[in-house]
Amino acid sequence: MVxxxxxxxxxxxxxxxxxxxxxxxxxxxxxxxxNIGTWSGFSFDLYRQMFANEEIMEALLNxxxxxxxxxxxSTILGTLGAIGIFYSRRRMKRxxxxxxxxxxxxxxxxxxxxxxxxFVTLGITFNFITLLIGHVVLTIPFVVLSVMPKLQQLDxxxxxxxxxxGATPSIALRKVIIPEVLPGVLSGFLLCITLSLDxxxxxxxxxxxxxxxxxxxxxxxxxxxxxxxxxxxxxTTLITILMFxxxxxxxxxxxxxxxx
Amino acid sequence: xxxEKILELKGVxxxxxxxxxxxxxxxxxxxxxxxxxxxxxxxxxxxTLRMIAGFEMPTKGEILLNGKDISSIxxxxxxxNTVFQRYALFPxxxxxxxxAFGLKLxxxxxxxxxxxxxxxxxxxxxxxIDKKVNDALKKVDLEEFEYRDIDTLSGGQQQRVAIARxxxxxxxxxxxxEPLGALDLKMRKDMQLELKEMHKxxxxxxxxxxxxxxxxxxxxxxxxxxxxxxxQQIGTPKDIYDEPxxxxxxxxxxxxxxxxxxxxxxxxxxFLYHKFECVDKFPKNEKVDVVVRPExxxxxxxxxxxxxxxxxxxxxxxxxxxxxxMVGKMELMVQDTTSYDVDTEVGIYVKPFxxxxxxxxxxxxQYIGYLDKYNNLILDSGKLECDITQLLKGSHVDEEGYLVxxxxxxxxLTDADVKVEVGLxxxxxxxxxxxxxxxxxxxxxxxxxxxxxxVRTEEEEDFxxxxxxxxxxEDRVSVHIAKEKIKLTLTKxxxxxxxx
Ligand SMILES: Nc1ncnc2c1ncn2[C@@H]1O[C@H](COP(=O)(O)OP(=O)(O)OP(=O)(O)O)[C@@H](O)[C@H]1O
Ligand SMILES: [Mg+2]
Numbered sequence: 001m002v003x004x005x006x007x008x009x010x011x012x013x014x015x016x017x018x019x020x021x022x023x024x025x026x027x028x029x030x031x032x033x034x035n036i037g038t039w040s041g042f043s044f045d046l047y048r049q050m051f052a053n054e055e056i057m058e059a060l061l062n063x064x065x066x067x068x069x070x071x072x073x074s075t076i077l078g079t080l081g082a083i084g085i086f087y088s089r090r091r092m093k094r095x096x097x098x099x100x101x102x103x104x105x106x107x108x109x110x111x112x113x114x115x116x117x118x119f120v121t122l123g124i125t126f127n128f129i130t131l132l133i134g135h136v137v138l139t140i141p142f143v144v145l146s147v148m149p150k151l152q153q154l155d156x157x158x159x160x161x162x163x164x165x166g167a168t169p170s171i172a173l174r175k176v177i178i179p180e181v182l183p184g185v186l187s188g189f190l191l192c193i194t195l196s197l198d199x200x201x202x203x204x205x206x207x208x209x210x211x212x213x214x215x216x217x218x219x220x221x222x223x224x225x226x227x228x229x230x231x232x233x234x235x236t237t238l239i240t241i242l243m244f245x246x247x248x249x250x251x252x253x254x255x256x257x258x259x260x
Numbered sequence: 261x262x263x264e265k266i267l268e269l270k271g272v273x274x275x276x277x278x279x280x281x282x283x284x285x286x287x288x289x290x291x292x293x294x295x296x297x298x299x300x301x302x303x304x305x306x307x308t309l310r311m312i313a314g315f316e317m318p319t320k321g322e323i324l325l326n327g328k329d330i331s332s333i334x335x336x337x338x339x340x341n342t343v344f345q346r347y348a349l350f351p352x353x354x355x356x357x358x359x360a361f362g363l364k365l366x367x368x369x370x371x372x373x374x375x376x377x378x379x380x381x382x383x384x385x386x387x388x389i390d391k392k393v394n395d396a397l398k399k400v401d402l403e404e405f406e407y408r409d410i411d412t413l414s415g416g417q418q419q420r421v422a423i424a425r426x427x428x429x430x431x432x433x434x435x436x437x438e439p440l441g442a443l444d445l446k447m448r449k450d451m452q453l454e455l456k457e458m459h460k461x462x463x464x465x466x467x468x469x470x471x472x473x474x475x476x477x478x479x480x481x482x483x484x485x486x487x488x489x490x491x492q493q494i495g496t497p498k499d500i501y502d503e504p505x506x507x508x509x510x511x512x513x514x515x516x517x518x519x520x521x522x523x524x525x526x527x528x529x530x531f532l533y534h535k536f537e538c539v540d541k542f543p544k545n546e547k548v549d550v551v552v553r554p555e556x557x558x559x560x561x562x563x564x565x566x567x568x569x570x571x572x573x574x575x576x577x578x579x580x581x582x583x584x585x586m587v588g589k590m591e592l593m594v595q596d597t598t599s600y601d602v603d604t605e606v607g608i609y610v611k612p613f614x615x616x617x618x619x620x621x622x623x624x625x626q627y628i629g630y631l632d633k634y635n636n637l638i639l640d641s642g643k644l645e646c647d648i649t650q651l652l653k654g655s656h657v658d659e660e661g662y663l664v665x666x667x668x669x670x671x672x673l674t675d676a677d678v679k680v681e682v683g684l685x686x687x688x689x690x691x692x693x694x695x696x697x698x699x700x701x702x703x704x705x706x707x708x709x710x711x712x713x714x715v716r717t718e719e720e721e722d723f724x725x726x727x728x729x730x731x732x733x734e735d736r737v738s739v740h741i742a743k744e745k746i747k748l749t750l751t752k753x754x755x756x757x758x759x760x
Contacts, residue, residue, distance in 0.1 A: 160315050161348035163335045165362035165429065175361075179352045 022240060029233040036233075046234040053231055059217035060235075063197060066128075066213060070135030071192035077136070078143025079185050083177060085144070086151040087159070097148075104141045111137060112205040119206070126208045134206030135196045142195065143188035150184035151177075190250050194243075214239070265327070266291040266465050267312065267433060272321030274307055274489075280720075281307050283489045285321070289433075289467065289482075294459050296468045298476040299486035300512070305469045306345070308486075309435050312467065313342050325432070341426035342435040346442065347418050349410045355421055356406040359396055362429040363389045396428035399458065416447045423458070433465045440475070452478055473513045477501065485509050488702070501553075506618050507712070510551040511705045517557075517592055519708040521550040521617070529617055532587050532708070534567045536610060540617040549618045549707070554582065554595040556614035565607030574602050590708040625687070625724055627680040628751075631673045635661055637680065637746060641717035641739075642697040646746045648673060652754055662759065670759040677751040686745035687725035689715060695738025699723065701731050715739055 024036060029047070033040040050056055085096040103111055115137065119130050155161075158180065162172035178185070200215040207213070212220065214235070221229055267289040274282040282304040289295050297305040310316040312323060314335030322329050330338060341362070350358055367381040374380050384392075397403050400420035410418065419439060426434055439455075440448045456479055459466050470476055476483050477497040485492040485500060485508075493505045504510035507518050521531030523542045528535050531550045542548055562568055569585035569592060576582075581599060585592040585608070592608070600606060629639040635657065637646040649655045651673070654666035663671040689701075699717035713731055715723040723739050731737070750757075 155344075155346055155348040157344040157346065157348035158350070160313075160335070161342070161344060161350075162361070163315075164313060164340075164342045165425065166336050166365040167361075168336055171365065176350055180350070182352075 022236075025233050026237045026240065029237040032230070034230050046231050047238075049231040050234040050238075055212075055217060056214075056231065056235060059212045059214045062211060063213040063215075066131060066135055066203075067193050067196040070132055070139060070196050071189050073132065074136045074139040074143050074192045075185060075189045078140045078188060079147050079178070079181070081140070082144045082147035082151060083173065083181075086148065100141050100144045102141075103137060104145065108138070108199075108201045112202045115202070116205045126206060128208070128211065131203065131207045131211065134202040135199065138199060138202050139192040139195050142191045143185070146188035146191060147181050147184040150181040154180055187250070190246075194246070264291045265289070266293075266325065267467075268322075268324040268327075269308075269312075270322045270324065272308070272311065272318045272323065274304070274311060274316065275319045281489050282311075282318075285491060287484060287491065287494065289465060292463055292465055294456075294466045294468065294479060294481045296470060296476040296480040296483050297486055298470060298473060298483050298512075299492075301471055303486045304489040305471075305486060306437055309342070309437055309467065309469055312433070313340055313435055314338050339432040340435060341429050341431040341433075343419075343422045343426050343437065343439045345437040345439075347422040349418055349421055349425070351410045353410070354406070355397070355402065355408050355410065355413070356393055358410065358421055359393045359424045359428050360389050361425065363392055366429070392428055393424075396424040399427065399461075400424045400454075415442050416451065419443065419451065423455075427458075427462060427464065431464060433467060436466065436468045438469055438471070440470075448475075455479065477513070485512065487512075503616060504551060504618065507549045507551070507705050507707070508703070510549075510616070510618070515554050515593060515595075517552045517554065517708060518705065519550045519552075519590070520620070521548050522546070523548060523617075527612075529615065532567065532590055532592070534587075536566060536615055537612040538615045538617060539612050540615075542617060542619075547620050547623060549620050551616040551618065552592075552610055552614065553616075554593040555580075556610060557592065557594040557596075558609045558611075559583075559594060559596050559598065559600065560607040560609055562605050562607050565609040567608050568605055569608050571600055571602050571604050571606060574600070591706075592708070624684065625680075625682045625722070627682075627721065629678055629680050631676050631678060633661070633674045635673065637678065637748070639680070639697070639721060640719035641699065641721045642695075644696065644741055644746060645743045646748060647743050648748065650748055651678075651750055671754060671757045672759045673757050676757055679749045679751060681747040681749075682723075682741055682745060684712070684724055684726045686741060687723050688740045688742075689713070689723075689725065689727070689731070689737040690740060691735070691737060693736055693738060695740060697723075697739040699737065699739060701733050701735045701737060704731060704733055 028036045028039075030042050030044070031040050032043050032045045081100065085093055085100070088096060112134070115130075115134055119126065124130060154177075159172055159177060162176040163169065167175060198215060200219060203213050203216055204219070207216065218228075218232060218235075221232070265288045269285050269287045272282060272285040273280065285308060287295075297308060299305055307316060311318050314330070314333065317331065323331060325338070325340075350361065353361065363384055367383060370380045370382040372380045393406075394403070397406065400423050402417065402420050402424065405413070405417065405421075410421070413421065419442075422439070436455075440451050443451060452475060455466075459479075468476075468479060477500075480497055482494065483497055483500050484494050487508050493500055493509050495503075500509060500513055504513060504516075510516045510518055519531040521529050523544055523546045524530050524535060525544060526541055527537055527539070529538045529542075529548065529550060530536070558565070567587060569587045571583050572586050573584040574581055577595070580595045580597045583594045583596065583600070585594055585606070587608070594608075627639050629637050631646075631648065632638050632643070635646070635648050637644045648663055649657060652663060652665050652671070655663050658664050658670070663673055665671065697717060699715040699721075701713055702716045702722075703712075703714040705712045707726075710726050710728045711730065713725050713727055715725070715737055717723075717739075
């Protein structure tokens with residue numbers, strides 16, 4: 001009994017440590033006070049401020065834009081890549097598998113610096129495309145990793161069965177293999193979105209300085225003024241809520257998949 | 261049925277990374293025939309089927325369809341469909357769409373021609389597809405299942421969908437790779453009958469793969485017995501059962517008693533310590549393998565048969581009893597409907613035409629090797645001690661290891677190539693991997709009072725031996741051969757090796 005209580009309180013403590021800051025932020029996003037800790041009455045003023053702040057709005061749009069663009073590119077390339085690796089010869093397969101997984105283990109900062117050096121050496125000016133490449137490099141291994149298990153679950157003769165029935169290799173890919181691994185492709189896509197949304201390091205290194213995303217914007221203002229502008233509390237709350245909805249959606253999809 | 265060859269395999273070989281999986285495969289299949297590839301697991305059945313379907317390219321040899329080489333035609337262009345070992349249905353499609361998959365891709369002649377006079381091709385219409393799919397589903401008894409999801413079907417139903425999906429395309433040849441392997445016994449028996457029925461109705465050529473000999477005997481017009489990548493025998497089920505060409509086939513098909521025997525004269529063979537009348541003609545004194553099927557042995561009163569034997573075990577098998585009898589140290593399995601008590605002494609008779617005599621597969625092991633500096637024999641698999649004085653009468657080996665002839669001439673046999681012969685009884689095997697030569701037991705056939713074991717080394721050298729001890733297939737063993745049991749012959753004249 002004592003054990004149980006201890007275990008419970010330990011768990012609660014951890015959860016409190018994890019969520020208290022966020023909870024605090026959310027609560028204080030509904031007041032005007034500049035300092036957290038002084039409650040100056042309930043208001044949506046910070047939200048109004050946030051939506052009126054063009055910089056924040058632009059950063060938000062940019063963040064969404066780059067997340068969607070890079071995820072689409074990564075998902076397409078990653079899926080085809082996984083299929084390519086899966087159906088390549090055994091020895092080749094091992095090598096390719098290793099290569100695609102290095103970026104997952106590699107420190108993000110290393111990837112970021114390497115990319116920067118590459119772009120500089122090639123004389124490429126930083127623009128949306130370099131940022132896109134940065135995010136694709138960041139996210140693509142995760143697509144491969146989520147599609148690969150689906151391929152491994154396929155009946156080993158699936159592709160051949162399609163050929164056998166008269167499909168050309170490309171039709172077999174489009175009509176059989178891709179539909180069969182679609183759940184993996186979708187979770188890969190969702191993973192890409194979350195990774196891209198909150199990325200700071202790669203973004204900071206590969207963007208053009210006039211292009212800011214939420215993460216670079218937040219970092220920028222705190223670095224300059226030292227203190228968080230109060231409207232960021234509203235922004236954080238918004239992001240948290242969006243992420244929460246997103247999480248629910250993914251879990252809902254998973255639950256449905258399990259049921260089927 | 262016209263004896264038209266629809267498919268022909270000529271000298272087909274298949275290697276995977278240098279390991280030979282199919283060797284010198286020669287077969288022709290007649291239109292409308294039901295041909296079965298039968299053999300133990302790993303003998304190359306699936307690989308052969310995959311070469312016919314086009315998923316693998318032969319390393320060597322030709323595959324002809326209606327007389328034309330199809331080696332370079334990709335699988336999707338071959339008029340051949342496959343029912344896979346694990347069905348390989350498309351789970352994201354329902355039953356209807358699985359069956360319609362091939363039809364939707366198919367293009368047929370529209371009857372019109374373009375300006376250049378070439379025929380214009382068109383897809384099938386929705387109605388045409390509908391009709392064909394419904395027909396196919398009716399043939400496999402799944403009319404009501406059109407819109408069911410694949411994973412809501414039982415194994416047997418999935419099996420039927422796989423068959424419908426293949427036959428709906430009206431292939432010239434239908435390949436079936438152990439299609440009933442995943443079903444339970446009762447279901448398998450039912451499906452066997454249905455397949456046989458379907459083959460009759462459709463008139464399509466079936467090539468069927470199984471390792472179940474009973475299934476092969478029930479279904480086939482022709483059986484191709486395979487072992488270790490090689491065809492052992494091709495024939496009707498009756499041929500194969502009644503006249504197996506070697507001990508492997510006899511052992512694999514049905515129950516059998518297999519003995520070593522010796523031909524006495526044109527009408528008699530000696531085995532089981534007795535002289536039996538027989539009808540097969542073999543050279544006098546030839547060592548042979550003899551097969552007697554358990555149901556062909558007749559039990560009678562003591563002293564009334566050719567020999568007497570004692571019943572040591574009795575098992576009721578539903579329609580008959582299965583007895584094990586001892587004749588001296590040899591076992592004889594007998595199936596008989598009459599009940600006899602264990603320990604009874606009975607007489608045994610076998611009709612001459614029920615004694616099947618076969619060439620002995622191996623009379624001795626033969627290898628090519630060479631001698632090293634220390635007069636050891638080097639085979640692909642390892643080193644053996646041997647006696648080189650047998651190469652020259654009256655010779656001996658001097659202190660430096662040279663062979664000295666009776667006339668004092670000195671020979672240096674380092675690197676000399678030799679032919680090696682070792683008898684089946686002269687090889688010993690021992691558990692474990694301690695010895696110079698290590699291999700795996702790949703086959704074991706009981707020959708009445710001993711086993712014939714084949715040990716294969718990693719270097720693909722086989723050591724065939726007779727032993728009274730029981731081993732298991734896949735055991736790793738080391739091979740020992742006594743020095744004096746290794747018979748050597750030089751491939752060149754001995755004078756070539758004379759020391760200057
Ligand atoms: N792609 C491959 N690469 C390497 N070896 C292979 C390959 N395919 C098959 N083999 C080997 O070839 C041999 C024959 O295999 P195959 O699948 O043809 O046997 P099978 O007669 O169909 O056996 P089973 O009854 O178990 O299905 C096996 O030893 C197998 O390991
Ligand atoms: Mg197989």
